[in-house]
Amino acid sequence: xxxxxxxxxxxxxxxxxxxxxxxxxxxxxxxxxxxxxxxxxxxxxxxxxxxxxxxxxxxxxxxxxxxxxxxxxxxxxxxxxxxxxxxxxxxxxxxxxxxxxxxxxxxxxxxxxxxxxxxxxxxxxxxxxxxxxxxxxxxxxxxxxxxxxxxxxxxxxxxxxxxxxxxxxxxxxxxxxxxxxxxxxxxxxxxxxxxxxxxxxxxxxxxxxxxxxxxxxxxxxx
Amino acid sequence: xxxxxxxxxxxxxxxxxxxxxxxxxxxxxxxxxxxxxxxxxxxxxxxxxxxxxxxxxxxxxxxxxxxxxxxxxxxxxxxxxxxxxxxxxxxxxxxxxxxxxxxxxxxxxxxxxxxxxxxxxxxxxxxxxxxxxxxxxxxxxxxxxxxxxxxxxxxxxxxxxxxxxxxxxxxxxxxxxxxxxxxxxxxxxxxxxxxxxxxxxxxxxxxxxxxxxxxxxxxxxxxxxxxxxxxxxxxxxxxxxxxxxxxxxxxxxxxxxxxxxxxxxxxxxxxxxxxxxxxxxxxxxx
Numbered sequence: 403x404x405x406x407x408x409x410x411x412x413x414x415x416x417x418x419x420x421x422x423x424x425x426x427x428x429x430x431x432x433x434x435x436x437x438x439x440x441x442x443x444x445x446x447x448x449x450x451x452x453x454x455x456x457x458x459x460x461x462x463x464x465x466x467x468x469x470x471x472x473x474x475x476x477x478x479x480x481x482x483x484x485x486x487x488x489x490x491x492x493x494x495x496x497x498x499x500x501x502x503x504x505x506x507x508x509x510x511x512x513x514x515x516x517x518x519x520x521x522x523x524x525x526x527x528x529x530x531x532x533x534x535x536x537x538x539x540x541x542x543x544x545x546x547x548x549x550x551x552x553x554x555x556x557x558x559x560x561x562x563x564x565x566x567x568x569x570x571x572x573x574x575x576x577x578x579x580x581x582x583x584x585x586x587x588x589x590x591x592x593x594x595x596x597x598x599x600x601x602x603x604x605x606x607x608x609x610x611x612x613x614x615x616x617x618x619x620x621x622x623x624x
Numbered sequence: 625x626x627x628x629x630x631x632x633x634x635x636x637x638x639x640x641x642x643x644x645x646x647x648x649x650x651x652x653x654x655x656x657x658x659x660x661x662x663x664x665x666x667x668x669x670x671x672x673x674x675x676x677x678x679x680x681x682x683x684x685x686x687x688x689x690x691x692x693x694x695x696x697x698x699x700x701x702x703x704x705x706x707x708x709x710x711x712x713x714x715x716x717x718x719x720x721x722x723x724x725x726x727x728x729x730x731x732x733x734x735x736x737x738x739x740x741x742x743x744x745x746x747x748x749x750x751x752x753x754x755x756x757x758x759x760x761x762x763x764x765x766x767x768x769x770x771x772x773x774x775x776x777x778x779x780x781x782x783x784x785x786x787x788x789x790x791x792x793x794x795x796x797x798x799x800x801x802x803x804x805x806x807x808x809x810x811x812x813x814x815x816x817x818x819x820x821x822x823x824x825x826x827x828x829x830x831x832x833x834x835x836x837x838x839x840x841x842x843x844x845x846x847x848x849x850x851x852x853x854x855x856x857x858x859x860x861x862x863x864x865x866x867x868x869x870x871x872x873x874x875x876x877x878x879x880x881x882x883x884x885x886x887x888x889x890x891x892x893x894x895x896x897x898x899x900x901x902x903x904x905x906x907x908x909x910x
């Protein structure tokens with residue numbers, strides 16, 4: 403039914419994600435400033451190496467308590483934080499990862515700029531995108547936002563080869579702990595780059611224009 | 625009664641690891657309607673994920689949700705007994721499937737570790753004249769739950785630097801829904817299924833809007849006026865261009881289901897519940 407709509411609707415579909423599709427770029431952690439600066443919105447990346455998870459409690463803790471880098475068991479500098487609360491099962495002495503898709507990034511918007519600055523974060527993996535404050539911090543300190551497919555938890559878990567360790571498991575609970583994960587060819591799309599571009603902001607603008615049109619149409623039920 | 629507990633554990637497993645056929649079909653339709661490679665690829669990953677989860681019996685999403693039960697209990701069977709059994713089944717299912725422990729104590733901020741806590745899972749029971757016990761389960765993702773909105777009409781809606789008035793009519797209802805979807809953007813894993821309730825009591829509309837998410841996607845409302853409204857609003861939502869995973873495209877929602885309840889003359893509530901694409905629901909008939 404929607405396919406039949408002509409004109410403006412078609413323009414909307416094309417404008418945000420234009421056909422500037424590139425082949426996927428393989429990136430390894432720790433990230434360098436050069437790698438980060440080479441990425442543009444719309445690029446598809448495959449992440450390899452170590453990343454850490456961190457969601458609501460981790461961000462609040464890092465932003466408020468500002469623990470010393472030596473008190474954090476994992477290297478965050480030049481690293482990637484994955485907004486994710488995985489399902490992890492402890493089998494004997496090892497952690498088995500069952501499912502690990504992204505969680506909504508916007509909930510940590512109030513902390514992220516500070517976290518990027520304090521800990522030298524180069525990449526954020528999440529879903530739904532983030533706001534202006536984070537975008538500005540990304541531009542200032544050289545960091546990118548990597549959008550991954552929400553809810554694709556089994557698919558993404560298959561690209562996580564190993565759970566190396568966990569931190570704050572008891573205190574924050576397993577879903578909210580910081581987990582050190584080893585990823586291989588972990589797919590994501592750059593949706594906020596270090597040059598101040600945001601695909602999420604673009605989509606929001608497009609949808610706002612459409613919303614205005616739809617609000618002006620008096621389309622009550624007959 | 626031990627067998628009923630096992631039945632509920634199985635229900636958990638089915639709902640956590642597979643999505644209903646009608647939802648999968650709607651996502652396949654969305655895939656075939658898209659043209660942009662990035663959006664097609666996103667839907668392709670979603671469809672692949674559904675397949676992997678089903679074949680490997682793993683949860684579709686790491687957020688195995690807030691379990692909500694709607695139970696129809698035959699006359700004479702204790703509702704409390706059913707509740708206790710659901711709590712037992714939840715503990716076992718959490719360990720066995722496994723589910724992510726999602727019950728966090730608001731006072732101590734500790735996760736209980738077994739998905740059982742105060743009002744967690746949430747269980748609605750009602751008596752039925754039927755002989756069978758019917759247990760409906762929804763595993764409600766947290767990301768999309770956060771996008772829910774309640775409007776009191778008339779309402780002033782702001783968009784950009786402008787304002788619109790949602791009056792007490794179905795056009796006002798339409799505007800509220802569009803406002804909620806616009807605010808949601810891609811934060812709660814679109815394509816969404818959207819449940820709506822229009823009525824006169826605050827608790828009633830929140831209950832009803834969420835319950836609409838249990839309706840199948842092809843389900844057509846018995847009232848022709850509401851059926852038409854659902855169609856029109858779904859069309860409007862899909863013109864917003866938010867799309868799959870918020871990356872743009874033609875499918876922001878795969879379905880919208882509206883419930884109505886008689887309202888008090890002073891009140892006109894519109895409540896909106898969102899489900900992520902992984903609208904996980906299932907039924908056990910005992």
